[in-house]
Amino acid sequence: MTQELTVQLADQKREKPDQANLGFGRIFTDHMFMMDYTEGKGWHDARITPYQPITLDPSAMVFHYGQTVFEGMKAYLTKEGRVFLFRPEKNMERLNRSNDRLCIPQIDGDFVIEGLKQLIKVDQEWIPTAEGTSLYIRPFIIATEPFLGVAPSKNYIFMAIMSPVGLYYKEGIAPVKILVENEFVRAVKGGTGEAKTGGNYASSLKGQEVAAQKNYSQVLWLDGVEKKYIEEVGSMNVFFKIDGEVVTPALNGSILHGVTRDSVIQLLKHWNVPVAERRVSIDEIAEAYRNGKLEEAFGTGTAAVISPIGEFLWGEEKMVLNGGQTGELSKRIYDTITGIQKGAEKDEFGWITEVPVSELK
Amino acid sequence: MTQELTVQLADQKREKPDQANLGFGRIFTDHMFMMDYTEGKGWHDARITPYQPITLDPSAMVFHYGQTVFEGMKAYLTKEGRVFLFRPEKNMERLNRSNDRLCIPQIDGDFVIEGLKQLIKVDQEWIPTAEGTSLYIRPFIIATEPFLGVAPSKNYIFMAIMSPVGLYYKEGIAPVKILVENEFVRAVKGGTGEAKTGGNYASSLKGQEVAAQKNYSQVLWLDGVEKKYIEEVGSMNVFFKIDGEVVTPALNGSILHGVTRDSVIQLLKHWNVPVAERRVSIDEIAEAYRNGKLEEAFGTGTAAVISPIGEFLWGEEKMVLNGGQTGELSKRIYDTITGIQKGAEKDEFGWITEVPVSELK
Ligand SMILES: Cc1ncc(COP(=O)(O)O)c(C=O)c1O
Ligand SMILES: Cc1ncc(COP(=O)(O)O)c(C=O)c1O
Numbered sequence: 001m002t003q004e005l006t007v008q009l010a011d012q013k014r015e016k017p018d019q020a021n022l023g024f025g026r027i028f029t030d031h032m033f034m035m036d037y038t039e040g041k042g043w044h045d046a047r048i049t050p051y052q053p054i055t056l057d058p059s060a061m062v063f064h065y066g067q068t069v070f071e072g073m074k075a076y077l078t079k080e081g082r083v084f085l086f087r088p089e090k091n092m093e094r095l096n097r098s099n100d101r102l103c104i105p106q107i108d109g110d111f112v113i114e115g116l117k118q119l120i121k122v123d124q125e126w127i128p129t130a131e132g133t134s135l136y137i138r139p140f141i142i143a144t145e146p147f148l149g150v151a152p153s154k155n156y157i158f159m160a161i162m163s164p165v166g167l168y169y170k171e172g173i174a175p176v177k178i179l180v181e182n183e184f185v186r187a188v189k190g191g192t193g194e195a196k197t198g199g200n201y202a203s204s205l206k207g208q209e210v211a212a213q214k215n216y217s218q219v220l221w222l223d224g225v226e227k228k229y230i231e232e233v234g235s236m237n238v239f240f241k242i243d244g245e246v247v248t249p250a251l252n253g254s255i256l257h258g259v260t261r262d263s264v265i266q267l268l269k270h271w272n273v274p275v276a277e278r279r280v281s282i283d284e285i286a287e288a289y290r291n292g293k294l295e296e297a298f299g300t301g302t303a304a305v306i307s308p309i310g311e312f313l314w315g316e317e318k319m320v321l322n323g324g325q326t327g328e329l330s331k332r333i334y335d336t337i338t339g340i341q342k343g344a345e346k347d348e349f350g351w352i353t354e355v356p357v358s359e360l361k
Numbered sequence: 362m363t364q365e366l367t368v369q370l371a372d373q374k375r376e377k378p379d380q381a382n383l384g385f386g387r388i389f390t391d392h393m394f395m396m397d398y399t400e401g402k403g404w405h406d407a408r409i410t411p412y413q414p415i416t417l418d419p420s421a422m423v424f425h426y427g428q429t430v431f432e433g434m435k436a437y438l439t440k441e442g443r444v445f446l447f448r449p450e451k452n453m454e455r456l457n458r459s460n461d462r463l464c465i466p467q468i469d470g471d472f473v474i475e476g477l478k479q480l481i482k483v484d485q486e487w488i489p490t491a492e493g494t495s496l497y498i499r500p501f502i503i504a505t506e507p508f509l510g511v512a513p514s515k516n517y518i519f520m521a522i523m524s525p526v527g528l529y530y531k532e533g534i535a536p537v538k539i540l541v542e543n544e545f546v547r548a549v550k551g552g553t554g555e556a557k558t559g560g561n562y563a564s565s566l567k568g569q570e571v572a573a574q575k576n577y578s579q580v581l582w583l584d585g586v587e588k589k590y591i592e593e594v595g596s597m598n599v600f601f602k603i604d605g606e607v608v609t610p611a612l613n614g615s616i617l618h619g620v621t622r623d624s625v626i627q628l629l630k631h632w633n634v635p636v637a638e639r640r641v642s643i644d645e646i647a648e649a650y651r652n653g654k655l656e657e658a659f660g661t662g663t664a665a666v667i668s669p670i671g672e673f674l675w676g677e678e679k680m681v682l683n684g685g686q687t688g689e690l691s692k693r694i695y696d697t698i699t700g701i702q703k704g705a706e707k708d709e710f711g712w713i714t715e716v717p718v719s720e721l722k
Contacts, residue, residue, distance in 0.1 A: 150566075
């Protein structure tokens with residue numbers, strides 16, 4: 001399965017953005033990684049090319065039947081000018097799990113990680129240096145067969161594009177306000193919730209829109225069956241600290257296997273903080289809140305790492321946590337994980353993959 | 362909202378396909394209809410252009426977050442050389458309902474129907490003439506903003522492409538074998554099942570693949586909550602004739618509002634055949650089968666119109682209907698609807714919209 005990787009460099013380098021205002025996902029680097037899949041031939045023509053538009057037939061399946069998967073990961077620049085990836089093998093594992101659910105052929109994770117390393121090397125000047133910034137990497141696969149039948153495509157394109165991104169929250173971490181969603185459902189057991197595929201995100205837009213109108217920044221998703229058990233928050237996994245114990249919804253088939261989630265659980269175990277993966281109902285959370293036992297809540301994801309939750313609105317009931325401030329444990333987890341990612345803390349868990357680049361300042 | 366429509370004709374006309382082997386959705390006509398949406402400006406630049414590839418940034422939202430909707434309709438050629446559309450206003454209504462669920466801006470249905478008529482006129486030579494053939498029309502909308510944030514896109518493209526299609530089943534209608542799906546779920550209340558959006562079809566591929574391996578042509582989808590109530594069959598709505606009464610699952614929020622479904626219900630009422638829209642459990646169907654009361658079952662959809670079901674496999678239980686033959690009522694409905702579509706039967710319900718074209722032979 002191991003392939004050649006060809007490299008075609010851009011004639012011109014584009015201007016780098018102002019690092020003070022990077023935002024998220026609007027600016028892309030000079031190059032991209034790409035490979036094609038053809039039935040009977042497998043993945044082929046892996047290449048690094050100048051960042052450029054793609055041209056597809058209007059009947060390409062991706063436009064009609066949503067056969068897509070993607071990943072989200074980051075490259076971090078350490079103070080010493082080294083470049084780190086955080087557990088990239090977990091993203092490749094998850095990509096292949098998504099592929100399986102969406103009837104998309106498996107990729108060779110090791111080969112793709114090598115390709116990403118090459119891409120990062122080629123565009124190393126794009127890794128932002130300012131505090132809290134990083135280079136976001138978006139691998140994705142789309143179905144390209146020009147055919148309107150509802151069936152798995154016989155052709156695919158794999159691409160990875162990269163975007164320099166700023167700190168998710170301007171002052172490090174700041175608590176967000178969350179609306180508990182009672183009407184719309186993101187995913188259900190037997191559906192695609194465990195896969196990182198477009199349809200889950202398309203499905204989430206409407207609930208998100210309603211929340212935004214009420215001035216809430218994200219939605220807390222409940223399960224699609226009983227509308228009772230907590231699943232995720234926005235595009236993040238979610239954790240609660242109740243009376244000294246940390247709980248997070250178990251991976252039940254409709255929840256994404258978050259890389260950050262897994263890392264947080266490992267970290268808590270290492271610290272001997274009690275942590276449980278189990279069903280968590282919204283009633284249990286409200287009950288804990290009323291009894292003064294809901295100490296902290298936070299979302300986890302690659303984009304924000306840790307996103308503390310300052311408030312939940314559930315129907316008429318407003319729960320304000322920790323006076324709307326970031327909790328102590330949330331802060332400790334955030335500092336530790338970002339510390340490891342940036343090379344400031346020791347990598348005790350073997351989470352870091354170094355990208356060999358010429359020295360950066 | 363009414364716009365101008367510009368027309369740019371293709372320099373060359375492509376060769377028409379052999380009508381004996383049209384298949385479905387692989388061959389496209391010489392032209393397409395297109396318009397753009399820009400936030401603050403609305404839908405603009407409606408145009409008929411030569412059929413051609415589209416070029417998008419790799420960060421275009423459609424590739425990542427599945428913000429797409431589509432429709433499926435057909436143009437039929439009558440013996441007299443007239444061109445008919447079947448209830449196109451229902452497709453436009455549904456497209457806007459899908460748009461609402463997916464946070465995509467509404468379209469002007471009347472204007473789009475006018476655009477489609479123009480497109481059909483331009484490509485009228487592509488409407489196949491052989492018995493049972495038609496011109497399939499695929500309107501669709503994709504999110505094109507080059508941005509990786511999970512939010513509704515600020516830009517969209519609306520397109521309509523057309524494909525000459527053959528008879529769905531070679532000998533008119535022939536019964537299919539259906540596997541009752543117990544593991545995978547297509548849609549759930551609060552999700553996007555009622556919308557015609559890519560994610561629902563992506564989600565359905567896996568169940569379909571498993572069924573095909575067992576030599577079943579489609580899947581019977583059960584509800585996502587109790588895995589008990591019948592929803593749809595493949596990409597069709599489903600009807601059962603039990604002891605003289607026709608029943609079909611009620612529109613409960615996770616089932617597509619099929620145009621054919623609605624037409625069948627109207628027709629049955631008109632014929633004084635008892636018909637009920639209600640919850641139908643798979644247990645009820647098996648029970649009726651065991652008691653010899655399950656007389657017919659069929660799927661309904663634009664592609665096949667009526668697709669008789671000859672067999673269900675539910676776990677270990679195999680139910681063979683009507684000796685695997687097409688039922689009498691299924692046949693009568695099929696003949697009537699296709700008759701109206703082809704101008705051979707009187708249009709008593711006002712279902713036909715004529716496309717003014719110069720006379721075809
Ligand atoms: C739906 C959803 N849940 C959870 C996560 C968190 O996963 P990770 O920690 O791997 O970034 C993400 C994405 O990043 C997501 O899209
Ligand atoms: C999921 C699904 N259900 C039902 C139908 C039938 O709808 P209609 O009769 O409007 O074609 C379709 C599509 O055609 C469909 O995709």
